[in-house]
Amino acid sequence: MxxxxxxxxxxxxxxxxxxxxxxxxxxxxxxxxxxxxxxxKTLIRRCMNPHMQDMKALLYMLPRIWKVEDRVAGADLGLGRFQFDFDPEEDIMEVLKMEPFHFDYWMLSLVRWAPAVNPTYPSAIMFWVRIVGVLLHFWADVTFESIGKALGDVKKVNLDEGNVQIDGGVETTVYLRYERLFGFYKFCHSLCHDQQRFPSRPDSTERKVKEDYNDEHRNGQGAASYKAATVHGNVGNK
Incomplete structure (x- = not known):
């Protein structure tokens, strides 16, 4: 004890x-x-910021976004976790192709269930990362795989879109853009809280975050939350 x-x-x-x-x-x-x-045949998920994500709306909306609402069963597991039980294997594979997922402007971690005991499970999120600035004469699988391996585990390379090092002694600067990344606090880059829950935020930083957020949505660049889309009758996976 x-x-x-x-x-x-x-x-x-x-x-x-x-x-x-x-x-x-x-x-x-x-x-x-x-x-x-x-x-x-279970997919388990975790809300990265459960204080800001509506679990009931999430369990209702996701199967409809995936177009499998009549073929899956969802359950709230508590502590921001939930699961969906599938029947056809094909449905699981099609849903996993849609990663990454977000809800109400914050990310979701989704993995195929495994007998893990880690209290933070699941926490993995698979992103497509666009590599900007690769020289044309190095535009090949080996280049993007090398850059990707420096970041993590490479699953796939898409040469058409320029998704994921430059060898031969040549150096250049490239830029990374995470596709469909939502809900992170710009001061500490956390996916798990906003500025209101940051313990030691400077006022100037908080103000800047709010200004950036307001400007983005004022200009129509922000994605609508699923909850808001439900109210206005406009549902879609952003």
Whole structure:
């Protein structure tokens, strides 16, 4: 057992620390292979900023955006996580092709379910990253794969769009643009909170973020949230 502290207010308004025992339970080993098999066609997701994302609207809207509303079952797992159970394998593959996903201006992590025990699972988000500035005489798979491997695990290269190093002793500067990246705080680049929940934000930075956000949406460049689209009858995956 271990102890943790809890702060509460007494009748006089003063803060009082209360010790609480944290109980650790060990579950005996058992054969859970049938449970694992049962979730073989499940996609599990996590809201990157659950304070700003409406779970009920999300569970309702996503199957309709995917056009599988009559073939999937969704469930809220708590703590910003949820799952969708599929039947045909083809439906899962088609949905995964649509990554990355966002809802109400904030990102969602979606993966095929696996028996993971990490408390932050799932957290992976697959992006298409456009590489801008590659010299034409290096425009080849090996170039984009080399740049991509410096960033992470390369899944695919699209030469038509210029998605994902320049070798041979030649150096140049390239720029990265994450396609369909929504909901991040520009001061610390977090996907998990906005400026209101940033613990030590400078006023000037907060003001600049709000100005950037307002300018972007005033000019019609911001994507409509799914919740807003529902109200106005205009639904689509941005």
């Amino acid at each position: 271990s102890q943790s502290g809890l702060i509460k207010h007494d009748g006089t308004g003063k803060k009082v620390e209360i010790s609480m025992k944290r109980l650790k339970v060990t579950v005996p080993h058992f054969d859970n292979s049938s449970l694992i098999e049962a979730y073989s």
